[in-house]
Amino acid sequence: MxxxxxxxxxxxxxxxxxxxxxxxxxxxxxxxxxxxxxxxxxxxxxxxxxxxxxxxxxxxxxxxxxxxxxxxxxxxxxxxxxxxxxxxxxxxxxxxxxxxxxxxxxxxxxxxxxxxxxxxxxxxxxxxxxxxxxxxxxxxxxxxxxxxxxxxxxxxxxxxxxxxxxxxxxxxxxxxxxxxxVPEGEHVVPLGTARIVRPGADLSIIAYGRMVHIALEVAARLEDEGASVEVVDIRTLVPFDEATVFDSVKRTNRVVITHEATLTAGFGAEIAARIADKAFEYLDAPIRRVAAFDAPVPMAPPLEQAMLPSAEKLLDTCRQVLEY
Amino acid sequence: MADVVATAEIPEIVPTSLLNDQQRVALLRWMLHARIFDEVTIRLYRQGKMFGSVFAQIGHEAISVGSAAVLQPEDAIFPMHRDLGAHFVRGVPLRTIALNHLARQGSMMRGTDGTGHYADPQRKLYGNISHLGAMIPVAVGYALAAQLKGEPIVVLNYIGEGGAQTGEFHEGLNFAAVRKAPFVLIIENNQYAYSTPTTEEYACKKLSDRAIGYGIPGETIDGTDVERVYEATFYAVERARNGEGPSLIEAICMRMRGHAEHDNASYVPRELLEYWKKRDPLLRYQRFLIDNGILSEAEIQQMRREIEAETVRVLDDVLQLPFPPAEEAFKNVFL
Structure with a gap:
């Protein structure tokens, strides 16, 4: 390959x-x-x-x-x-x-x-x-x-x-x-299928795009702290693979959703609502989201880094959820 | 008001050598169908029996009929909401038109949308959406695909002078010109965009002057003379079919009713309506056909009675039909 x-x-x-x-x-x-x-x-x-x-x-x-x-x-x-x-x-x-x-x-x-x-x-x-x-x-x-x-x-x-x-x-x-x-030639990934990119038992991070890689980094750091973190890459927002996400949440009982897009009315809100609706009984902690601050994406590096979600912000939120 | 018709005299129909008398009778029949459909639906609207809006195209009939009649069956047509005549020319049955307009069970759109917004891919007819201008790039893309596939078809698309002020008009026409797409765009300049007169819509003298800016031919014609519309479209279509690229035609007419039937168009000066009433495209053509011995007054009246009876019967019949069942709402969001 x-x-x-x-x-x-x-x-x-x-x-x-x-x-x-x-x-x-x-x-x-x-x-x-x-x-x-x-x-x-x-x-x-x-x-x-x-x-x-x-x-x-x-x-x-x-x-x-x-x-x-x-x-x-x-x-x-x-x-x-x-x-x-x-x-x-x-x-x-x-x-x-x-x-x-x-x-x-x-x-x-x-x-x-x-x-x-x-x-x-x-x-x-x-x-x-x-x-x-x-x-x-x-x-x-x-x-x-x-x-x-x-x-x-x-x-x-x-x-x-x-x-x-x-x-x-x-x-x-x-x-x-x-x-x-990457497989050569024919290689099809059906739309609407999420993928567990790192299995874990204590917390699920639901992510897509660049935040999947940040989630993997955070999961590795939390492993050093003794927590087993699962990372689910949803891969497609529409259609949304509810089954894989719910299954993960039902096993870990704790969830953090993250995306690089701004927080309010972001797709994370939809995922959170669906989990609250259909997997509430399985949750041991509030559903948390880590997303960009609600602003246009600024240009100067300190502003942009402050506005975008980061490994530190995700790590901090994951710790809070694990400790809840 | 454009120069071409700004005369006190009612200009004579200028017969084109491209049409024979049999075709002329067909043109009249299609224009009558369009006019009578409006008359009947307006009546139903006033009686509170209509469903949805009635966007009458009275005053426009010569444009949609005279241009659509030029096309071959394999050519595609993207009409707007005042082009009912084109639907008849393409051979869409009256019942199909009524089912779609009234969003009844059996309509091609399953009750998801109404009026003339449907598509009939067998007849290569693709309706507009309410955002006028949106279908111009789409029609251009259809033409572009034909060009890529090496199919010698032409795409005919219509817009009002109102929709001609959208960004999509510019993007679509410019893209068509750059690609030399087999595309013809007709602007139906009916003097008003809802209540806004042309003086508040654009500052150029003629909308066809914009063609210069796109590097394509453009002309402004009398949109109430069906033979003139046929002739102008014929040469634009021929040019497109020969690979010479798109053309722009501005056809001048008058919207004789409100934007839709809820609107009494009180903002339109009475004198303007009087002026255009004398230039009624249907009456002008009937007069021409009678004067030239192609049809008698009695024959036209007979034709009118038959079409009216059929239209009333079909609309009454379709109005009795139920709306599609609620579960249709959940289908076909995705294929």
């Missing part, structure tokens, strides 16, 4: 699907000869040509709307947002057109809108956002957020083959940082 970064695994999934199915094509800003701002599609135009790797104007509504129309006409578009922050300019297309088409027309809209999210790089309020909660709140859209290269490949292939619109979030801080063995 070749070792790949998260970014290479995403490229591998795109290349594999484009070779397998000629209906799959890409569109986005600077993705052709330039290979995209993060080089996810480097070398694609040479292999697949300008017809299947389409540079677009800076027009997110045209990119996403164009993808929807191409899907209605039998193709499978994968649209890149140069930064997922810019998806706001195509919001109408996603929440009003893509998300309602199956419901109203019974027609599939097999599009994937993918791109980088997340902070930690002093990129400021407009290149650092975690945008997933907006879309998890919109029925009709699937929301995927991988943390590991192999999962990223398998989930992206599943997203491309899904008949519904899928939003695929890639934490740019993980792009070149995380490296692991």
């Amino acid at each position: 070749p070792t790949m970064t998260l970014l290479q695994a995403i490229s591998d999934a795109l290349r594999y699907e484009m070779r397998r199915d000629e209906r799959v094509f890409l569109l986005g800003e600077d993705i052709a000869e330039f290979g995209g701002a993060f080089k996810v599609t480097k070398g694609f135009v040479e292999e697949f040509g300008k017809q299947r790797v389409i540079n677009t104007p800076i027009s997110e509504a045209a990119i996403i709307g164009g993808a929807i129309g191409a899907a209605l006409n039998g193709l499978i578009p994968v649209a890149e947002m140069q930064f997922m922050d810019f998806i706001t300019n195509g919001f109408n297309q996603l929440v009003n057109v893509a998300a309602t088409t199956a419901y109203r027309w019974g027609l599939p809209v097999p599009i994937v809108v993918r791109g980088p999210v997340g902070g930690g790089m002093s990129a400021g309020p407009f290149h650092s956002r975690s945008a997933e909660a907006w879309f998890a709140h919109t029925p009709g859209l699937k929301v995927v957020f991988p943390a590991f290269p192999a999962d990223a490949k398998g989930l992206l292939i599943a997203a491309i083959r899904d008949p519904n619109p899928v939003l695929f979030f890639e934490h740019k801080g993980l792009y070149r940082k995380i490296r692991e063995d």
Whole structure:
């Protein structure tokens, strides 16, 4: 098995699907000869040509709307947002057109809108956002957020083959940082399946994206303190794998939910509510959340580090829950 | 009001050599269907028997009918809410239209949505959503896919002068122009966006002038002359089919009713309505057909009676049907 970064695994999934199915094509800003701002599609135009790797104007509504129309006409578009922050300019297309088409027309809209999210790089309020909660709140859209290269490949292939619109979030801080063995060729991870990335008995940390790696770091530190911490990577927000999360909570009886997105009305609130609703009897401590402070993502490093959730904050909260 | 129709005289219909008399009769029939559907649903609305809004397209009939009639069956059409005529041209049965408008059991949308928002993929017809402008990039994407697949189809899309002020209008049309997509956009300039007159909507003289900015052809035409609409659309469609890219057509007309039937349009000056009443697209075409011996007044009246009887019968029938069962609400959020 070749070792790949998260970014290479995403490229591998795109290349594999484009070779397998000629209906799959890409569109986005600077993705052709330039290979995209993060080089996810480097070398694609040479292999697949300008017809299947389409540079677009800076027009997110045209990119996403164009993808929807191409899907209605039998193709499978994968649209890149140069930064997922810019998806706001195509919001109408996603929440009003893509998300309602199956419901109203019974027609599939097999599009994937993918791109980088997340902070930690002093990129400021407009290149650092975690945008997933907006879309998890919109029925009709699937929301995927991988943390590991192999999962990223398998989930992206599943997203491309899904008949519904899928939003695929890639934490740019993980792009070149995380490296692991990734299966060659066919590799599908079904949407809606969480994964226990570290088993434990005393506490469950429910996480996705970059926070999975911080949770693993925290779990290792707590192990030194004598606590056995389980880490669940939900991998997809919509559909949400309740069974795996509930099962974990029922075994450990203590839960901390964490995401990099801001706290209020974040997806952690949804997970907490569901646990409170359906697994309350199993809890030995209050459900706690560790998320970003409710503010835009600031630029200067001390501000940004203060605003974003960190290993220290997560560690502190986990200790409180373990001691409760 | 655009120059093309700003004359006191009611201009003669300029017959196009592209149409034969049989096609002309078909155009009239479709226009009558659209007009009568509005008349009947307005009546039902006033009687409190209608369900949902009635967005009458009276004054627009020549545009949707004259343009949709140009298309081949494999071409795609993305109408807006005042393009009922296009639905008839594409051959959607009256009953199907009524079922969708009234959100009854058996509607293609299962009661999830109403009016003309449905899609009929067999007839390559894809309705609008209420956010006008949103379907422009979608229609362009449909055309782009045809281009990528090497299918020689054309996509015809409509927007009002109101929706032409959205960002999606610009993004969609510019993207179509850059890709030379087989796409034709018709702006139905009906003088009002709800209550807002054109003077408060845009500052350019003609909306077709925007075509220059996109590097595509654009023209402004009389949207109440169905033959003129047919001819302008014909050349734009031919151009698109030949791989020469999109065109923009601005068709001038008047929205003769309120935004929807709840709105009495008291903000529209009476003189303006009087001016346009003389330019009624249906009456103008009927006069043309009679003057040229293509149909007699009696034949037109007969046609009108038949269509009206059918429309009343179908709508009455569909209004008797139940709404879809509640469990439909839980289906198809995802496929």
